[in-house]
Amino acid sequence: MDFAELAAQDGRQTTPQAFCKLASISWLVYDIFLTFGDEVEYIWKRRWSLTKALYLLTRYTTFAIILYSVVANMRLDVSDAECRFVFIFEPAGTFWILLLVQAIIQYRIYMMYGKDRTIKWLNIGLWVVEFAALAVLAVFVLPHGHSGEVEDALGSVCNRGAPGGILYIAIPAVLYESWLLALVLRRGVQEYKRHSNGKALDTASIVFIVIRDNIVYYVLMIGSILVFIIIIRIAPVSPGEAAISFAHSATAIGACRIVLNSLRAADAPTPGNSGAYPTQPTMVFQRRTSETMLDEDAHERGVDYVEMDDLSASSPETSRREAERQQLASSRSGLT
The missing domain is CATH 1.20.1070 (Rhopdopsin 7-helix transmembrane proteins)
Known part of the structure; x- marks a missing residue:
């Protein structure tokens, strides 16, 4: 049967x-x-x-x-x-x-x-x-x-x-x-x-x-x-x-x-891409597009996470010295 x-x-x-x-x-x-x-x-x-x-x-x-x-x-x-x-x-x-x-x-x-x-x-x-x-x-x-x-x-x-x-x-x-x-x-x-x-x-x-x-x-x-x-x-x-x-x-x-x-x-927003302008120049997060844990269209979505070795410190003292350096260079160019 x-x-x-x-x-x-x-x-x-x-x-x-x-x-x-x-x-x-x-x-x-x-x-x-x-x-x-x-x-x-x-x-x-x-x-x-x-x-x-x-x-x-x-x-x-x-x-x-x-x-x-x-x-x-x-x-x-x-x-x-x-x-x-x-x-x-x-x-x-x-x-x-x-x-x-x-x-x-x-x-x-x-x-x-x-x-x-x-x-x-x-x-x-x-x-x-x-x-x-x-x-x-x-x-x-x-x-x-x-x-x-x-x-x-x-x-x-x-x-x-x-x-x-x-x-x-x-x-x-x-x-x-x-x-x-x-x-x-x-x-x-x-x-x-x-x-x-x-x-x-x-x-x-x-x-x-x-x-x-x-x-x-x-x-x-x-x-x-x-x-x-x-x-x-x-x-x-x-x-x-x-x-x-x-x-x-x-x-x-x-x-x-x-x-x-x-x-x-x-x-999702990351510490390096919060959408807000910084109010303190003490730390700058630099965005870096990484394909880690993402697929090949990572550049469309930005970073997956912010790596600590991508951070660069920018203290007020550093900013002041940079401004003085630019002012001195400008003065020298005016003298010449």
């Missing part, structure tokens, strides 16, 4: 799993509406760049992947071949979303480290190793998914659940994400020691924002994977198989928030 015949026997089969997937896409759509104003301001209105291309691909291909999964699980008139395509499409979609999200985080780290080529190639090398391990594990694990009869599953027209060995597939991704988080935290400590002089970290700085968002992303990613693993151990077919869509939404939301928040922080 094929999947279409099973579906014809019991239409209730589409309800639980499809509605679980519907909840995950609702979460993603809600976040899209919440951040759409920032998306228009910092993505659509600005010059195109690699970061923005990755943002749009992550945001909207994730939506398309989950939407297809929802539709496929809602329909009753699916064929056996269509269901088998779903079994291939969803893992492939997971790999695609992970690829985009990690590309975003890698690129932000590359900019944070001042375009350090060692960091760049080390991360790319580990990235290749991660996906090679994921591919090998997928070949051995995914074909062994749980299949249940209609009366046992009541989960979907495509009545198949996640395999018990899915835990092993998650290990390479978790290890690589932990490595990226360690790099972000290391850079944050370096910047804190360099610029704070023992003071509390400026929570409005782009350094703090990038670190905070990476931690939030990591918690979302790890949390969604753990929930997925727990659910499939309890109920492999329904709602276990549907829980992967929550991992899709969580990782995409976290990565897109990293991009938007860092671009917003780069646009």
Whole structure:
């Protein structure tokens, strides 16, 4: 008996799993509406760049992947071949979303480290190793998914659940994400020691924002994977198989928030660009456009933060001496 015949026997089969997937896409759509104003301001209105291309691909291909999964699980008139395509499409979609999200985080780290080529190639090398391990594990694990009869599953027209060995597939991704988080935290400590002089970290700085968002992303990613693993151990077919869509939404939301928040922080006023004229000549902040932690359109938004070694002191005594020097030079030119 094929999947279409099973579906014809019991239409209730589409309800639980499809509605679980519907909840995950609702979460993603809600976040899209919440951040759409920032998306228009910092993505659509600005010059195109690699970061923005990755943002749009992550945001909207994730939506398309989950939407297809929802539709496929809602329909009753699916064929056996269509269901088998779903079994291939969803893992492939997971790999695609992970690829985009990690590309975003890698690129932000590359900019944070001042375009350090060692960091760049080390991360790319580990990235290749991660996906090679994921591919090998997928070949051995995914074909062994749980299949249940209609009366046992009541989960979907495509009545198949996640395999018990899915835990092993998650290990390479978790290890690589932990490595990226360690790099972000290391850079944050370096910047804190360099610029704070023992003071509390400026929570409005782009350094703090990038670190905070990476931690939030990591918690979302790890949390969604753990929930997925727990659910499939309890109920492999329904709602276990549907829980992967929550991992899709969580990782995409976290990565897109990293991009938007860092671009917003780069646009915020800095000590060197407050918009006010100085009333005291005791300290002059010199603006310097830096691409650290930004993308290639940094010149449009100005500095990301003001570096302490870019400051030049200008005391009243120095100003007086400069005025005397100019007056003496003017007098000499008049005598000649």
